[in-house]
Every structure is written in C-alpha cells, then in structure tokens.
Amino acid sequence: MQCKKAQVAETTTWVVATVIIIFILVVSVYASSGLSKAVKSVNSRDSAAFLKEKNADLLLKQSLFGFLKTKNPEGKIIYLDILEKNQITDEEKNLAKIVFTNINSNGNAIAISINKIQSLLTEKKLSAIGNKRSETIKINANSEIKIIVQN
C-alpha cells in the first residue's frame, strides 16, 4: 500500500513537471514570435545603427534652415538679423512658433535656443523625461541657434 502511494506521488510529480515544462516551452515559443516582430521591425527611432546620430532629424534641420532664410516683418533675413543682434526678436519668435508648431504634431513641446538662452514656443513645457530631437546651426564662431522638440 505504501509502495503504491509512493508510486502515485512520484508519477504526479513527473506529470506536473512535464506540464510545467511544456507550458514554459509554449510561452517561450510565443514570446520569441512576438519578440521577432518587435526586434525585426526596423525603424528610424529605434535603430541607431542606421542613423549615425540617433536623435538626428533631417526635416527639422531643413526647417531650421528655412526659418533662418525667411525674411522678418522688417524685410531682413532672420539669419542676418540674428548675426547682427545676437538674439531673436519677439516677431521672429512668433514666426518660429508658427513654423515649428505646424511641422510638428500638436502635442509636442518645442523650444528655441539662441546662444544657450532658451525660449519655449509651446504651452507644453519640455520635460526631463522623454525622447527629445534637437538640431543646431552655428550662426558664427560665437553663436548658435538650436531647436528642441519633445514628443
């Protein structure tokens, strides 16, 4: 009788162990399927290998060039105006707001920085957490303009 009990206990142990092993294997196969889809979907955000700089944004850079080439309300090219004054006027800031909010999604936080003096262009503030894209153009040896966009 004792021997039969021991056999039943041993069999139960192995049956349960088998079920657990099969369960783990099934979960692993399922996970590898999901993982392959996630890992193998190559996109520009996740694939630093495809872009030398992970946060590089060519369209943002193009827009910044475009903004600097635009004439301000006084008819002066913004690039030359910044070069002369070493700062950005309120009118130019307003234009930057219109330009950069229209090329980005509504929910983004956008800031422009001239010589490290940062001005927020949107109501939403930049946060320490979250992915930021930024592009910088050197105006001359001492000054630079930077645009920062956070999703």
Place this chain on the structure above:
Amino acid sequence: MRNKFFSKNKKGTDKILSVYWFAILFIVASGIFGMVYVFYNSPFDVREIEGRLMINRVSECISKQGLINPIFLSNIKTSDSSGKSTCSTNEECQKIIGEKIVSIVSAIKPELGISNIDESVRSEGVSENFECLVLQIATHESSMRHCVEFQKDGNPLYCDGNLEEVYKSTGDEKSYGIMQINTAVHDINPENFQEGIIYGVEKVLVQQYEENKAGRLFEPTQKYYSNWKAAIRGYNGWGLKGDNNYVENVIANREFVQTNFPEFCAPGTKIQSEQTKGISDACNLNFKSEFDANQYYVQVDFYNLKDFKTEIKEGKEIISSTLVKTFFDGNENLKSDCEIQEEKIFERQSRCTEGRFYSVDSENNPVIIKITSAVRKTEKNAV
C-alpha cells in the same frame, strides 16, 4: 523475497524514467527548435526606415539649405488665385482663367483617387484629358469667366470673394461663378474662385462619376449615359429642368479648348500636371527592385504657411488647407494603402511614412512641404 521484489521494481522504474527523460529531452529540443525557427523565420521589416530614408532624400532634393529648388516650386503665388495677370480682351481673360483652372485641377487630380483618369476621359472620347474636360465644362457653364464682366482694370478675377460681382446664371436658379455651382443644392461659397472649382470637380463631377459610372438612364431624352458621360450629365442634373443636350454640348467644346489651349488640350497631350515631372529623375531616386511591380510611391505636397490649417479627425491630425502644388512618382496604387493605414496598420499592406518641413520659395514666401512615402515589398518584409 523482499529484496528480490524491490530489485525488480527498481529496474522497472529506471526503465520508465529513462523513457520519460527521453520524451522530455525530445519535447525540450522541439521547443528550442520551434523558438529558433519562429524567431529567424520572420523577416526584418525595413519598410518604415526605407520610407523615412526616401523622405529624407526627397527633402534634401526639394529644399537646399532652406530654399526650395525652383524646378519644383518657383513661386507659390503663381498658383494661387490672386489674379495678378492682366487681360484686355475676352479671349485673353479666358486664357488666363483657363490656365488657372488647369493649375488648380492638376493640383487636386492625384487626390481624386481615380486611376488612369486621363486615359479613361480620352478613351471615352469626351476630352483629351481630365483638366481639359473641366475646361470644357467651364466654357459651357460660364464662357470661362468668374465675374459679371470678363475683366475690370485688366483683372479677370476682380470679383473673387465678392458675391455681388460674381457671374450668376439668368433666371431663378442660384448658380454662381466659373463652374456655376447651384447654391440652392450645394453648401459652398461660390464667390471664391478656387473653392468653386475644387467643389465642382470633387463634389459634383467626380462624385457623379463614382455614383453613375455603371450607367444611368436620363429620362427626359431616354438616353443612357455611363462613365464620364454620366458624370457630365450628373453635373447638370438628372431632372427635367436641365439642358437635355448638356453632355453633347460639353463634348462639342472639345474643339474650342483644343484651339485655345493647345499646350494642354492638343490631341495626344497628356498634362504632366506639374506633379509628375518625375521626382525619381529630379532627385536621382532608383525605384527599381527585385519585383516586377513598382514597390515605391512618393508624393510631395506644398502648402502656403499663411493659410496652413490642421484639424483633428478621429484622433488623427489632418491638413485642411488647400494644396498649392503636388508632385508624385512611383506606383499610385500604393497610395490607397496609406489612406487605410490612417485607421489601422495591416501587416501585409505597404507601409506609409509621412514627414513635414518648412522652406521658402524664390520670393521668400513661406511654404510647408509634406512628403508621403509608401514602400510595398511585403513579400520580403511581412510574409
């Protein structure tokens, strides 16, 4: 006896266990094989990054250091309806108005969603191409004038935005403007030249085509119209009050537009619609791939920043302002996948990517440029 029993039982248990271990080993090996197979069997999906790279490449080609390449857009004001061109005779004014119609229609043509639209118009014998069909309708509707007078101070669009001075049909009907849109039936501001043309094309002509292309009987004359003839018939209406010979009259204007707009409507002319000058050629893009069908599509839309508007529809941000100009290249059929993708991404459809940037034209007019790219390649990326 006892020892013998245990000894026998132990051997049996060992044998059962070794079979069991063998089975477990097999199951675990199968599981590992399955995992490796599943992981490495699914392809790398590079469509999104290919689309993004294509957008970057096209943006570099369109705008160099913030200035739009003049081969794409020299000056956005050439395409708007500010009516700066002047004319003194009716014929000159018709010419100016006709050129503006062609410019507007060719800008919206890719958005209409009808494949081989020019070919279908031509093969039916109604016109040389779609733009010329609209010219023929405008000729019949308003003699190609938007205002009461053909011009004032040389401006053929002096009335644009002023309903009092916009050309109105005689009689009780409230049809206004270049395309004579009936405001009793359609909710539109007919005083706006561009809005009237876009509405007439999109909401009347093309809608009538979609609804009646299979064929419909025009009861007053018992004539049966299909395809573009049905669309033309629908433009005038299917009721008793219209012009019974409207379709024939519009088609009869083919000669008029051929004579007056040979650059657009001469036999054999296909308007490249300012859109399809070939982005692939201009930007050195190579659309060839290992598959027979074209696997790529790229579209570039230009918008004037001054009237740029977006709106949120079902959680998606959509541009609601009017296009200034459009270019496209590649397989147009992929475009419909982009429209579906706005709702949900399907694995086996082509992947669409979108990007917007800002630039200025040669006269320093601010322009927003939207680039849409679609990459198919589902056989290698999603199967």
